[in-house]
Amino acid sequence: MTDSDSSNPIRLARRAERMNASVIREILKLAERPDLISMAGGLPSPHSFPIDAVREATAQVLRDTPQAALQYASSEGFGPLREWVAADLGRQGMRIDPSQVLITTGSQQGLDLLGKVLIDAGSLVAVEAPTYLGALQAFAPGEPCFASVACDEGGPIAERLGEAAGARFLYLLPNFQNPGGRCLDEPRRDAVVAAARRAGLPLIEDNPYGELWYDEPPPAPLAARWPQGTIYLGSFSKVLAPGLRVGYLVAPPAVYPKLLQAKQAADLHTPSLNQRIVHQVVRDGLLDRHLPSVRERYRAGRDAMGAALARHMPPGCRWLTPRGGMFFWIELPPGCDALALLPRAVERGVAYVPGEAFFADKPQKNCLRLSFVTVDAGQIEAGVAALAGVIDEALATTGRRLQRAAA
Ligand SMILES: Cc1ncc(COP(=O)(O)O)c(C=O)c1O
Numbered sequence: 001m002t003d004s005d006s007s008n009p010i011r012l013a014r015r016a017e018r019m020n021a022s023v024i025r026e027i028l029k030l031a032e033r034p035d036l037i038s039m040a041g042g043l044p045s046p047h048s049f050p051i052d053a054v055r056e057a058t059a060q061v062l063r064d065t066p067q068a069a070l071q072y073a074s075s076e077g078f079g080p081l082r083e084w085v086a087a088d089l090g091r092q093g094m095r096i097d098p099s100q101v102l103i104t105t106g107s108q109q110g111l112d113l114l115g116k117v118l119i120d121a122g123s124l125v126a127v128e129a130p131t132y133l134g135a136l137q138a139f140a141p142g143e144p145c146f147a148s149v150a151c152d153e154g155g156p157i158a159e160r161l162g163e164a165a166g167a168r169f170l171y172l173l174p175n176f177q178n179p180g181g182r183c184l185d186e187p188r189r190d191a192v193v194a195a196a197r198r199a200g201l202p203l204i205e206d207n208p209y210g211e212l213w214y215d216e217p218p219p220a221p222l223a224a225r226w227p228q229g230t231i232y233l234g235s236f237s238k239v240l241a242p243g244l245r246v247g248y249l250v251a252p253p254a255v256y257p258k259l260l261q262a263k264q265a266a267d268l269h270t271p272s273l274n275q276r277i278v279h280q281v282v283r284d285g286l287l288d289r290h291l292p293s294v295r296e297r298y299r300a301g302r303d304a305m306g307a308a309l310a311r312h313m314p315p316g317c318r319w320l321t322p323r324g325g326m327f328f329w330i331e332l333p334p335g336c337d338a339l340a341l342l343p344r345a346v347e348r349g350v351a352y353v354p355g356e357a358f359f360a361d362k363p364q365k366n367c368l369r370l371s372f373v374t375v376d377a378g379q380i381e382a383g384v385a386a387l388a389g390v391i392d393e394a395l396a397t398t399g400r401r402l403q404r405a406a407a
Contacts, residue, residue: 015141037383038351039370042178044326048294048373049241050286057280061273069273075264077103077248078275084282085234085248092210093220094227100250102259105270107208107235107247111138113262114204114231117255118168119144126164127171128156130329130358130367132178132206135171144168146360153320155184158191165199169231172203175210175218176325179358179369183323186219193225201229208235208247211291213324214299228252236278238326239287239294246270246278298326301372304380312388314395328370329355332391335398338368341390350386 061069076082082101089096104110111134119125119142127135129148136146149170150160156172164170172192174184184192196203205222223230235247251259263269305328306321313319316333332338339354355367375383 018140040351073272081279093224110249124167126167158195161195181322209325304377305372308384332366
C-alpha cells in the first residue's frame with residue numbers, strides 16, 4: 001500500500017510485510033477438487049480422532065465443573081493439565097516442575113510467543129534445512145536474519161553448529177521432522193547438545209510427532225540433556241485432535257515470565273473448556289489405549305507409500321523411509337523443479353507440497369513432501385504412480401533439452 005492510495009487510509013506495519021500468502025497454499029486451493037488425490041495436507045487423519053472419548057469428557061466437564069470451564073482462567077493454564085504434562089515429560093527423562101509449563105493455544109502459538117520474546121529486528125535465528133514452514137512464518141514478523149545450519153541425513157551436523165554461534169536460538173525438530181521425516185539418534189542428540197552448549201546457542205525443541213513412532217520410540221528429548229538452555233514445545237494436536245488447539249511449552253524459569261506476559265497479551269489464556277477436556281481424556285490414560293491404533297493406521301500408510309515409491313519413482317529420486325510422523329520427503333534429480341511441476345501434477349489428479357517453502361534461505365527446488373496419513377492405500381498407489389509419471393515426463397523433457405544443447 002502506498003501513501004498515494006487515498007481510498008485506503010490504513011497503513012500497514014513493517015512487520016506485516018513479512019507476512020506472505022503462501023504461493024503453495026494458493027496453488028493448492030485450486031486443487032480442492034473432490035477427485036484429487038492430495039498428499040499435500042499436513043493434517044492428521046480424521047479417523048484417528050478419539051471422538052467418543054472427547055464427547056464423554058466434554059459432557060463430564062460440563063456436568064462437574066461447568067462454571068469454571070466457561071469462565072476466564074489463569075494464563076499459565078489449567079493446573080492439573082500442567083501437572084500431567086510435567087509428569088508425562090518426566091517419564092521421557094525431562095525433570096521439570098509444573099510451574100515451567102505454559103499451556104498454549106496449539107504449539108503454533110508457542111512459536112509465535114517465542115518469536116515475540118526472543119527475536120529483535122536483525123537477530124540471527126538458526127534453523128534446520130529444511131524446516132517447519134509454520135515456524136518460519138511465526139518468526140518472520142520479528143524481522144530476524146535466518147541462517148540454515150548444515151544438515152545431513154541424520155540431522156544438524158554438530159561439528160558445524162559453531163557457525164551459528166551468536167544466533168538467538170537454533171529451532172529444531174528432533175523427532176520425525178516436518179517436512180524431512182528424519183529422527184535424530186542418541187549419539188547425534190548428544191553431539192548437537194554438546195556443540196550448542198559450547199557455542200552458547202539456546203535450543204528450541206519442537207516435538208509434535210514424538211508419539212507417532214512406527215518402529216521404536218525416539219530417544220529422550222534434547223531438553224532432558226540441557227534443561228537450562230532448551231525451550232521445549234509439545235502439542236495434543238497429533239495425538240488427540242488439532243481442533244482442540246491445546247499445546248504447551250516448557251521454559252527455564254529465567255524466560256518463563258516473559259513468555260507468560262506475551263501469552264497474556266496474545267489471548268489471556270487457552271480456552272478453559274478445551275484444556276479441561278484434554279485433561280479429562282489424558283488423565284484416564286486414554287493415550288495409552290488410543291495411540292497404538294493411530295500408530296498402526298499410520299504405519300500401514302507409511303508402508304504403502306514406501307512400497308509405491310519403490311515401485312514407481314524414476315531412477316535418481318531419493319528418499320528415506322521415515323520411522324514416524326506423517327511425511328515422506330523426496331529429492332528429485334537435480335534440475336527438476338517441484339513447484340513448476342505442481343500444476344501438471346494437479347492436472348493429473350495428484351497434489352503434493354513443493355519443498356522450497358521449507359527452506360529459510362537457499363531454497364532447494366528439487367524436493368517435495370508427501371503425507372501418507374490422510375489418503376488410503378489405494379489412493380497412495382494411484383497418487384504415487386501419477387506423480388512418478390509427471391516426474392518421468394519432466395526428466396525426459398530435460399534430457400531432450402540437454403541433448404539438443406549438446407548437439
Ligand atoms: C513441526 C510443527 N510444529 C508445530 C505445529 C503446530 O501444531 P499445533 O499448533 O496444532 O500444536 C505443527 C503443525 O503441523 C508442526 O508440524
